[in-house]
Amino acid sequence: MIKENKYTLEKITYVKQWTDHLFSFRITRDAGFKFIPGQFARLGVKKEDDTFVWRPYSIVSADYDEELEFYSIIVPDGEFTQRIKDIKIGDDIYIDKTNYGLLTxxxxxxxxxxxxxxxxxxxxxxxxxxxxxxxxxxxxxxxxxxxxxxxxxxxxxxxxxxxxxxxxxxxxxxxxxxxxxxxxxxxxxxxxxxxxxxxxxxxxxxxxxxxxxxxxxxxxxxxxxxxxxxxxxxxxxxxxxxxxxxxxxxxxxxxxxx
Ligand SMILES: Cc1cc2nc3c(=O)[nH]c(=O)nc-3n(C[C@H](O)[C@H](O)[C@H](O)COP(=O)(O)OP(=O)(O)OC[C@H]3O[C@@H](n4cnc5c(N)ncnc54)[C@H](O)[C@@H]3O)c2cc1C
Ligand SMILES: NC(=O)c1ccc[n+]([C@@H]2O[C@H](COP(=O)([O-])OP(=O)(O)OC[C@H]3O[C@@H](n4cnc5c(N)ncnc54)[C@H](OP(=O)(O)O)[C@@H]3O)[C@@H](O)[C@H]2O)c1
Structure with missing residues (x-):
């Protein structure tokens, strides 16, 4: 669980489908969101009952980019990817404000x-x-x-x-x-x-x-x-x-x- 003041609500700005099971997308970036190249973010989607599903996602973008890009698999019965596989520009997505990871x-x-x-x-x-x-x-x-x-x-x-x-x-x-x-x-x-x-x-x-x-x-x-x-x-x-x-x-x- 990520507390309410620990995440921001962002919008999808771009989607690229590579294959039937691989796609990339970009989201708006809060001015306060910082990361070191190689780190990951935690992305969230809201379920029908208003609870969230969160998953870690490596950031593809440069640290100076205005938006954040992610590259995703689609897992056939995956709880998170089945919810984001059809995302469109303008859709909502949540992101934890914290930057994570030691792959730097x-x-x-x-x-x-x-x-x-x-x-x-x-x-x-x-x-x-x-x-x-x-x-x-x-x-x-x-x-x-x-x-x-x-x-x-x-x-x-x-x-x-x-x-x-x-x-x-x-x-x-x-x-x-x-x-x-x-x-x-x-x-x-x-x-x-x-x-x-x-x-x-x-x-x-x-x-x-x-x-x-x-x-x-x-x-x-x-x-x-x-x-x-x-x-x-x-x-x-x-x-x-x-x-x-x-x-x-x-x-x-x-x-x-x-
Ligand atoms: C630090 C970290 C960074 C990550 N960064 C990315 C990323 O940039 N892009 C991304 O697509 N996923 C990434 N993942 C995996 C991601 O968090 C989810 O597991 C994935 O999106 C599937 O979520 P799901 O709920 O649909 O399925 P889950 O229930 O999370 O996973 C179900 C199964 O799908 C398979 N699987 C999960 N992720 C992948 C994958 N990426 N490639 C191949 N098989 C997979 C595994 O067998 C897993 O047991 C990362 C995971 C970690 C721990
Ligand atoms: N059309 C589809 O629906 C489709 C297509 C592809 C994948 N998938 C599914 O998507 C999931 C993820 O597939 P993925 O291909 O992205 O990931 P993956 O299974 O991790 O494979 C990615 C690459 O890693 C290699 N690899 C796997 N284990 C390794 C090891 N121990 N040492 C060295 N290399 C290793 C694989 O080689 P090997 O080929 O030798 O395993 C492959 O080249 C799988 O569950 C798969 O069934 C679906």
């Missing part, structure tokens, strides 16, 4: 290469972080890995590719950003095929991006399917990579979606 780059110290490993909608927080100018100053390479089952689920390609020749980001980004599209159940339109875990284990991912995963240089953020997050974390631990904690900075920061 301030978890890391030093490091040369920033890796984003995502499955499905786990891509969302990394789009927000791409808009953070400080990462382009700090890192030599920023490697964005998006793994999905099928080609149509490789969403946000236009947004990601637009960074390479963007008016403000282009010069900073063009020699640093490496975007890797991975598919597990389609055999075309990806850069690599197979699970992220398999591609790390067999060395294909490092070979493709031409950047090694090392304790000294790699700072790795992992987001999406909890089994993927766990398996990847364990696999990287075998190379000596550790979870980054405030008191003990390391290599990895992770977020599970369910």
């Amino acid at each position: 780059t301030d978890r890391f110290e030093n490091g040369k290469d920033l890796w984003f490993l995502s499955t499905g909608t786990g891509l969302a927080p990394f789009i927000s972080i791409l808009y953070d100018f400080s990462i382009w100053e700090q890192y030599d390479k920023v490697i964005l890995v998006h793994c999905a089952r099928e080609a149509e689920e490789l969403t946000y390609q236009e947004t990601i590719n637009s960074f390479f020749n963007h008016e403000y980001y282009g010069e900073l980004v063009k020699d640093k950003l490496v975007y890797v599209k991975i598919l597990t159940r389609d055999t075309k339109d990806g850069d690599l095929y197979g699970r992220i875990t398999t591609l790390i284990e067999n060395g294909e991912l490092e070979k493709y991006v031409n950047v090694p995963l090392t304790i000294s240089d790699s700072r790795i953020m992992i987001c999406g399917n909890p089994q993927m997050v766990d398996d990847t974390r364990k696999l990287l631990a075998t190379k000596g990579l550790t979870i980054s904690k405030r008191a003990n900075p390391g290599n990895m920061a992770v977020e599970n979606y369910w």
